[in-house]
Amino acid sequence: MPTSVTARSARLGRALSGPDRLAARTRRRQPGGRPGWTGRPSLAGRRVHETVMALPGVVLFAGLIGVPLVLMVVFSFTDWNGLSGQRLFNGVSNYATAFRDPTLLHAYLVSVIIAVIGAVLLDVAGLALALAVAGASRANFIYRTVLFYPFILSAVAVGFLWNALLGYSGAANSVLHVLGFAPVQFLGTPALALASVTLVSVWQLLGFSVVVMVAGLQAVPGELLDASRVDGATRFQTFRHVTLPMIAPTVTFNSVIVLVFLLRSYDIVVALTGGGPAGATETVAYKIINDGFSQGQLGYGSAQSVLLIVLTALVAFASIGLRRRGRHAGGVR
Amino acid sequence: MTAWRSRLTRHAVLIVLCAAMLVPAYLLIVNAFKPQAAILGSPFSLDARELSLRYLQAALTNPSFSLARAYVVSALVALISVTLVIVCCGPLAYLIARRDSPLYKILFYFFVAGTFIPSQAILIPVVYILRTIHLMNSVPGLLLYEAALFSPMTVFLYVGYIRSVPRELDEAASVDGASLVRTYWQVLFPLLKPATVTVIILNAVFSWNDFVDPLTILGPTSNNHTVTSAIYEAIGQYNTNYTAVFPDVLLAVAPAVIFFLFMQRRFISGLLAGATKG
Numbered sequence: 001m002p003t004s005v006t007a008r009s010a011r012l013g014r015a016l017s018g019p020d021r022l023a024a025r026t027r028r029r030q031p032g033g034r035p036g037w038t039g040r041p042s043l044a045g046r047r048v049h050e051t052v053m054a055l056p057g058v059v060l061f062a063g064l065i066g067v068p069l070v071l072m073v074v075f076s077f078t079d080w081n082g083l084s085g086q087r088l089f090n091g092v093s094n095y096a097t098a099f100r101d102p103t104l105l106h107a108y109l110v111s112v113i114i115a116v117i118g119a120v121l122l123d124v125a126g127l128a129l130a131l132a133v134a135g136a137s138r139a140n141f142i143y144r145t146v147l148f149y150p151f152i153l154s155a156v157a158v159g160f161l162w163n164a165l166l167g168y169s170g171a172a173n174s175v176l177h178v179l180g181f182a183p184v185q186f187l188g189t190p191a192l193a194l195a196s197v198t199l200v201s202v203w204q205l206l207g208f209s210v211v212v213m214v215a216g217l218q219a220v221p222g223e224l225l226d227a228s229r230v231d232g233a234t235r236f237q238t239f240r241h242v243t244l245p246m247i248a249p250t251v252t253f254n255s256v257i258v259l260v261f262l263l264r265s266y267d268i269v270v271a272l273t274g275g276g277p278a279g280a281t282e283t284v285a286y287k288i289i290n291d292g293f294s295q296g297q298l299g300y301g302s303a304q305s306v307l308l309i310v311l312t313a314l315v316a317f318a319s320i321g322l323r324r325r326g327r328h329a330g331g332v333r
Numbered sequence: 334m335t336a337w338r339s340r341l342t343r344h345a346v347l348i349v350l351c352a353a354m355l356v357p358a359y360l361l362i363v364n365a366f367k368p369q370a371a372i373l374g375s376p377f378s379l380d381a382r383e384l385s386l387r388y389l390q391a392a393l394t395n396p397s398f399s400l401a402r403a404y405v406v407s408a409l410v411a412l413i414s415v416t417l418v419i420v421c422c423g424p425l426a427y428l429i430a431r432r433d434s435p436l437y438k439i440l441f442y443f444f445v446a447g448t449f450i451p452s453q454a455i456l457i458p459v460v461y462i463l464r465t466i467h468l469m470n471s472v473p474g475l476l477l478y479e480a481a482l483f484s485p486m487t488v489f490l491y492v493g494y495i496r497s498v499p500r501e502l503d504e505a506a507s508v509d510g511a512s513l514v515r516t517y518w519q520v521l522f523p524l525l526k527p528a529t530v531t532v533i534i535l536n537a538v539f540s541w542n543d544f545v546d547p548l549t550i551l552g553p554t555s556n557n558h559t560v561t562s563a564i565y566e567a568i569g570q571y572n573t574n575y576t577a578v579f580p581d582v583l584l585a586v587a588p589a590v591i592f593f594l595f596m597q598r599r600f601i602s603g604l605l606a607g608a609t610k611g
Binding site (some may be wrong): 045046049050053054056057058059061064065066067068069071072075102106129132133139142143145146147148149150152153154155156157160161162163164165166167169170171174176203208211212215239253260264265266267269270271285289292293298302305306308310312313316 | 344357358361373375376377420427428443454478481512517541546551554564565568578582585590591597604
C-alpha cells in the first residue's frame with residue numbers, strides 16, 4: 001500500500017507540531033522500529049532514485065545549453081563555413097577579424113547605444129511612473145495594466161506594427177501631413193532609425209520596469225515615510241533622502257535586467273528596420289545570425305557569440321558590483 | 334485644495350500617457366479591418382462602411398503560411414516544452430534545494446549563469462547538435478531547445494519556492510519509507526502549485542513569442558511554422574501591403590493578450606518572483 005504511506009506522511013507533515021516533530025525525529029533515528037515494515041530503501045536504491053531525478057534536467061541543460069557553449073568556443077577558433085564538413089583550426093584569426101571588422105564594431109556601438117540609452121530611459125521613466133501608480137487603487141491597477149501590455153506582445157510583431165506606423169506612408173506621417181508638416185523618414189535615416197529602435201524597445205519594456213519599481217516601492221516601510229513627514233520634510237526631501245536610498249538596489253536590478261535584455265536586441269530590429277538603412281541599426285545579435293547563418297561563416301559567427309557573452313557578463317558583473325556597493329551604502333533587500 | 338489639484342493633475346497626466354501607450358493597439362485593431370487606401374489615407378478613422386473581415390480571413394487562410402496551422406504548432410510547442418521542463422527540472426530543483434552537497438551547489442550556479450546566455454549566441458552550435466541527432470528541421474528539435482532555454486528560470490523558481498516549504502514535510506515522507514521520486518511527486522509537487530503555475534505562464538508566453546529559434550530550427554523550407562515565424566515569412570521585410578501586415582500582427586498577438594488579461598496578476602507576480610529571487 002505505497003500510496004497510503006505517502007498520503008499519510010503528507011498528512012503527518014501538515015499536522016506536525018512541537019512534540020510530534022520530536023517524535024518523528026526520534027523515529028528517524030531508529031529505522032525499522034515498526035512491526036511489519038520492511039524498512040527504508042537501501043543506500044544504493046536511493047542513489048539510483050537520486051540519479052533518476054537529477055539526470056533529465058541536467059541532460060536537457062547540459063545538452064542544449066552547456067555543450068553548445070563549449071562548442072561555440074571551439075568553433076570560434078575554426079574556419080568552418082558550414083558548406084563543407086571540414087573545420088580547420090585557425091587560431092585567433094576570427095577574433096582578429098572581429099576587432100578589425102568595421103561593421104561588427106559598428107554593431108557593438110549600436111547594441112550598446114540601444115542598451116545604455118534604453119536602460120537610462122527605463123530607469124528614469126519606470127521610477128517616475130511607479131511613484132505615480134504605486135498605490136493599491138482600482139485606477140492605478142488599470143494604469144499599470146495599460147503600461148504593461150506591450151511587454152506581452154511578441155517582439156517581432158511589435159517590430160512589424162511599428163514599421164507600419166513609422167514607415168514613409170505610415171500613420172505617423174499621415175498625422176504630420178494633417179498638421180501641415182513634411183513627411184519624416186523615421187526608418188530611412190540612420191540616426192532616426194536607431195532612435196526608433198531604441199524608443200520602440202523602451203515602449204515595449206516600460207511596463208516591466210514600472211512593475212519592478214512598484215514592487216521596490218511597496219517594500220519601503222510606511223513608518224519611515226511617516227517619520228520623515230512628521231519631521232517636516234517636503235515630499236521631494238522625503239523622496240530624495242528616504243525613498244531613493246531604499247529603492248536604489250531595485251533601480252540597479254532593473255538596469256541589469258534591461259541592459260542584458262537590450263544587449264541581445266534582435267527581433268525588433270529585424271522586423272522594424274531589417275538592420276537598415278544601410279546597416280545603420282545592425283546589432284551584435286543581428287550580425288551573429290546574419291554572418292553565421294545567412295553568410296555561412298559559422299566560425300566567425302561563433303567568435304562574435306563569444307564576444308557577445310563576454311560583453312553581457314561584463315555588464316552584469318559591473319552592475320552587480322554596483323548593487324553590492326549600493327547595499328553597503330545602506331540599501332535594504 | 335492643493336492636494337485635490339495635484340491628484341487631478343496626476344490622473345490627467347496618466348490618462349494622457351496611457352492613451353498614448355494605447356494608440357498603437359488602436360491602430361492595429363482598426364486597420365486590420367480596412368482596405369489599403371483607407372489605411373494610407375486615414376489610419377485613425379473608424380468608418381463602419383469600410384470595415385471588413387476579409388483581410389483577417391485572408392491572413393488565416395494564406396496558403397503558403399497558414400496561420401491556422403501555425404497556431405496549432407505554436408500551441409503544441411508551448412504545451413509540450415513546458416510539460417517537459419516541469420518534469421525534468423522540478424525534481425532536480427528539489428535535490429538542489431534540499432541537498433547540501435557541493436555538486437548541487439555547483440549545478441545551481443550553472444543554471445543561474447544560464448539565465449544570462451542569449452539564445453541567439455548559442456544557436457549555431459545548437460543547430461549543429463540538432464543536426465547530429467537528426468532533430469533539425471523538426472518540431473521535436475524545437476521544443477527540446479525551448480525546454481532547455483526555460484530550464485534555468487524554472488530551476489531558479491522551483492528552488493526558491495521549495496526552500497520556503499518546511500523540510501519536515503518531505504522528511505516525514507521519507508521516514509515512512511517513500512522513495513525520493515514518490516516524495517517529490519506525491520508529497521511536495523502538489524504543494525508547489527503556485528510555482529508551477531508561474532513556470533507555466535512565463536514559459537508559455539516566452540515560447541509563444543520566441544522568434545529566431547523557431548525560424549532557424551524549423552527552417553524556411555519546412556511546412557511547419559510557429560505564429561511568429563509564419564508572420565515573418567508572410568510579411569517579409571519592407572512589406573508595404575498593410576492589408577496583410579495589420580491582420581497578421583493582430584492574429585499573432587491576440588492569443589497572448591487574451592491569456593494575459595485573464596492571468597494578469599499571476600503573470601506579474603510570477604515575473605517578479607522569477608526576477609527578484611536572486
